[in-house]
Amino acid sequence: KLDDADLKKGLERSISTDIQFLIAGQNSDGGWGWWRGSESENWLTAYALLGLHEAREAGYAVPEDRLARATRFLERWLTRTAELQDNATLDTRAFILYALSESGNGDESRAVELFDRHTLLDTDGRAFLLMALDNAGEGQRPRVQTLASELTARAILSATGAHWEEQAPDLRAFDSSRRSTALVLRALVRVQPEHMLLPQSVRWLMIAREIGHWETTQETAWAILALTDYMRASGELKADFSYEVALNDKVVLSEKATADNLSDPVMLKVGIAELLLEEANELIITRVTPSEGQSGMGRLYYSAWLRYYLPVETLKARAQGISVARRYEAVDAATLESLGAAVSTAQVGDVVRVHLTVNAPNDLFYFTLEDPIPAGFEVMDPTLLTTSHAAEAPGRERLDPDDSPFWYDSWTQSVIRDEKVALFSDTLPRGTYEYSYLLRATVPGDYNVLPTFAYEHYYPEVYGRSEGSRFTITPTAATE
Template sequence: TSEKSLTITLTPDKPANAQYQPRDTVTYRVKVTDAQGQPVKAELSLALVDKAVLSLSPETPGQLLATFWRNRGLGVQTGMGLTLSMDRVNLAVAPEAKGGGGGFDQGFGEIRGEFKDTALWVADFVTDENGEGTVQASLPDNLTTWTLTGKGVTAADTLVGEGTVEIVSTRPLLVRPVTPRFFVVGDQAQIGMVVQNNSSQPQQTIARLQADGLEVSGWRVGEGEWQSGGEPQVAIPAGERVRIEYRVTVQNVEQVSLTMGAKSAAYGDALTFDLPVYRYSTPETVATLGVLPEDGLRLEGVLLPRHFDPTQGDLTVSIEPSLAAGMRDSLRYLEHFPYECTEQTVSRFLPNVFTYRAYQQLGMDTLKTGQAAALKEKLPGLVSVGLQRLYSQQHVDGGWGWWVADKSNPFLTAYVLLGLVEAKRAGFAVDDEVIQNAVGYLQSNLKPPKDVEKPWQANRQAFILYALAEAGSGDLGRSVALFKEREKLDYFGRAFLAMAIHRLDEEASQVDTLVADLTDAAIVSATGAHWEEAQVDYFAMNTDTRSTAVIIAALSRIRPDHPLLPQAVRWLMTVREQGGHWETTQETAWAIIGLTDWMTATGELEGRYQWRVLLNGQELGAGQVDETNIDETTRLQVAVADLLADQVNRLAVERNPAAGASASPGQLYYAAYLTYYKPVQEVKALNRGIIVSRQYRLVDDESGRAVSEAEVGDVIQVRLTLIAPHDLHYVVVEDPFPAGAEPIDASLATTSVVGQQPELVRTDRRSPWGRGYGWWYFSHAELRDEKAVLFATFLPKGTYEYTYTIRASLPGEYRVIPTHAEEMYFPEVFGRSDGALFRIR
């Protein structure tokens, strides 16, 4: 195959032994020749990447040639888990370099703050007929080795090849931070910097630290004595380095902003960055929500608990003049949800697609400002990223699982198909082969209705039929046959079946019957109308809130003038969580879809009135609603320390006609959330359907005893014990680390063999295979900066132990946030461990 190879030569504009500095512009010359050394025109991808990232999982040279020209056998290979974690890295957008360093004069040089893993990415670089070309790259602020990789192919005869070249970006005097990746309020730590003298002369240096959010109580150089004043000054020989440490205590802040640097008479370096700060406490939230459909005043009472932490917490009041305003926070919640399973990948863009299509139908997509304009700008990126992820995770049978390692799931596959179809309707390019493979998988999972025994099976069939109908592959015969067995369906299943039949035949009598069934089942109260299921369909991730949202969508499409719809919309808007979203991603996604369908059917984007909010007789805020701000939310916030602690606080929401107007059309949705924190000593283990505990053990300690302290460099085994008193569905376990410890990812090439592979052991005697399930294990795990996260699609009743390892890295006393386990789509089923203090010496 050597005659099929290309030689790609990449040459930077400085000699091989020369060095670059951050923010330099590098010009590379590209040269491509064939196996005979003749220049050829080729198309290349060029990537300039931090070598530290590439070293985590090095590529094998020659892979491109082997991929195109090896002897091929039959079979299919699927991707590896590492791709999933790197996807998330690649999607992260580097923040703009922030200001700061007010105490750093010009002797420290330009303060570095723009750090990137990838400095350049060109997907379609084409050489000229002589096989030559040039490309420029601006180096970020990383002090590192940058690797440029070129991979190319010719058009006519598919010659392929790859080449790499490295450059070094450094400074004569450089600073490297020594900090954790995060903090917890109250942590006491020793952070620092390593100052390295790369010059040929000794340097007399001054080191400086500016730390917003930290109380600094002392410093030392190397292993010297601790000092309480002044700044470190140290002579550094040529080619040597010194470590400077600071004792710090983390204050009650959201983040710590650090600027650190060193300078000599000739050289200087400084960098700035932020670290997130978490809280060693559990927030409690109580809420009241309501609607003012006409002028008037609504009075709410706010009472603080007997015991709370007065230094944190607040009362937040939201005023929303329309459903569009009310859905903005929900869309943001889905976009920034921290996990990327298949369901959440679809939920991240599908509701946005529905919302934007509603704006198009209501004529709002031409606006230059507001939510519609913002959504129009970001939607292509959301959809593109989601589609690429879904393409890469589709199984060979055409289906998808919750995670890529799970077997294909008909419910999730139908949800993905719905997302693909709606994205295509919105004008996005969607791979038709992916859609057809999904359709084929779902059609193979349709069963004769007479063979469907349990409600969850009937609900799944209804959802599959609905998704197929939306994809243009509906089956009216099967849908009508399932209608005859509708007593097996839950209410949300009947709603999906009604939408499926209505899509295929708007005049079908079965639709009228299903709508009548839903009408009769509605529960109407002072807060509105909703639906409650007789049992929980865990496999469909369903709740009563989700059922109500799905039924709103069905009625809005089939009977938009149904008298229950305004009441159901009001109920749905009043059961949101703090932050303006619903309790789970499925509830939130279907609530947005249902409300968007209602908004489209009714044109609910009219509003013109004045509003005012008063707290204990004092005006907290006021405003006026009109067409310019109908989709904008106003938030008012009061710290708990400013509330009355021993009596009821009176919160009044008032609505009046706009100045000079006799009528005030529109709705006013309001919400008040009181968030308070219990004192640290009250954060204890809690069992609400799951029992979870955590122990730390030193790997080198044969006694296996639990420990609460370690020395720097010790490898610590974390042992999580989870007891499931009953079968659990869609489980997520989050185990925060001590801030002074680093997780050991044994799958990475840079990890020492001392790092043990994570291991799951079932500790009860009951066979996990006894009920025929082979998918009970944790099918996906992530080691993040601040925690380990485990996911299980299904976890049978039993006791489990999960172990992984961390390494003690920075001295200090660290507050370890409790381990938390829950059913992701039924978060009222949860458990948490005790919190802990962990010392590193």
């Protein structure tokens, strides 16, 4: 239940818009793909079904036929893959059976059949199957308890808490330790709300956050769902305690946590200039002894981050599984063909070709390339009537080991925005790729140029960036 009127209003508007977006993007076969009109994916369809079902349960208008079409698509996929025994397919079957059971269309017989092969499932598959069987009712309690025991045995204990990992991670399924831990937490909270590992797994998930969220949207979504279920089951919503924060022996914050303010995060910011430079800084967060009338109930969660910024021109290129290079080239004014010479200055009205090179030593999944557009420039979009006829669409090229170029047309989507050019590919085979587009200088000035950034969307630890730089646009006689 939301008591924040502004938050509630914003969510209602956003959810209504998202429902219409999903409905418009449903394919004729009942499924959804990554982009409107692209081939339907079984697991994307399961996520869409989950979202639309939850929206309808919350009182939003969702056409019943849209849910029915999605359900039929998933049931057809389950029939087609019934004989497959590979780990990825079985884990996907577990997720789809979970999604169907959540939406009120559970298939108990198929879930029982999958349980008979559950030793072939990885961690996330067992968590999904546990929840699907739990939704089937008390008759599946023995199987549910078996899966709960097996998940308990798979827990990895450390000083930071308890977490779970996949034994055979599937990059296409967004597998990660944070996602798996959230899924197991949600499963165990449902069937064993007093499980001894729950507080430890919550602690591990909270430590794994990065500035208020987890690394990917998948991890964040499942973590929020799991933690919400845990808060309901543990009674943490009845918080009634006090705490203090001290920095270098000085109390900088003293607060009370109650059921009324539990949803209001407390943010404390300290400038780097206020920190000790020649010695260690000591940050101490303490729960105060309950005062008279306080119950002391509830848990205190906190995170601390150090954020700093460097001059952009000092940023060096970095490769963490992907290497990226960027080069600005002068072009022939008449043909807009590259002259091959690298440039860092241009006059207002000049056209510059941006040449990006990406090297992927391994196959990449859900690849994203983002190239910030420097201030003072605009992209020459050939789809606009105001653009020169000599301009062509952004070019992309793959170079094979023999350096023989051929066109690579498997980019799923390319987007030109005011602030950046973005390129997406569901799967990018290993190799070296080149991508180019045109900019026109419009406003004189000396500008910072942020690095080009490439990464796997659901595995952002695999990334690469070019170096930062500066670009100068000089005025023409007419603009001075």
